[in-house]
Amino acid sequence: MNLIWQMIGGILEIFLAVRFVYFLPGVQGSGVILKVIPGESSFFGFPITKDWQILIIVGSILGLINFFIKPILDKITLPLKILTFGLFSLIINMVIIWILDILFLEFQILGIIPLFWTTIIVWFVNFLLGLKS
Numbered sequence: 001m002n003l004i005w006q007m008i009g010g011i012l013e014i015f016l017a018v019r020f021v022y023f024l025p026g027v028q029g030s031g032v033i034l035k036v037i038p039g040e041s042s043f044f045g046f047p048i049t050k051d052w053q054i055l056i057i058v059g060s061i062l063g064l065i066n067f068f069i070k071p072i073l074d075k076i077t078l079p080l081k082i083l084t085f086g087l088f089s090l091i092i093n094m095v096i097i098w099i100l101d102i103l104f105l106e107f108q109i110l111g112i113i114p115l116f117w118t119t120i121i122v123w124f125v126n127f128l129l130g131l132k133s
Helices: 002-020 051-076 078-083 088-103 112-132
Strands: 031-034 107-110
Touching: 002 031, 002 051, 002 112, 031 051, 031 112, 051 078, 051 088, 078 088, 088 107, 088 112, 107 112
Parallel strands: none
Antiparallel strands: 031 107
8 A cells, every 4th residue: 555655646746846846936947847758758668648647657656666766775875864864865865856857758857956846845745655654
């Protein structure tokens, strides 16, 4: 059941990032963009034609990474987290989101500031999901 919650949380995190980090005031050409590339978007051979489909795919992959890979990374980087009073977990989340940006052409984070704010949104939703369990 926790896996399903992580996947739903991942979809919510990507949705909130696209919705609220799209344009930053005063910063030209920055934000989080999630849109289908006509004729090129597909997932394991299945064509993707709608934005909500790519949202579900990217969010689900984020949820799977948070469920399976992130606990391993948390254990490996525990000494760094202790030295930085837990701030290194922010770096881990930023790297995970950056990897999603690289894997999916339809998901773009334009700049380091939008990456930071997307990471804050991911951290906050994960924090709320952690309170549930």
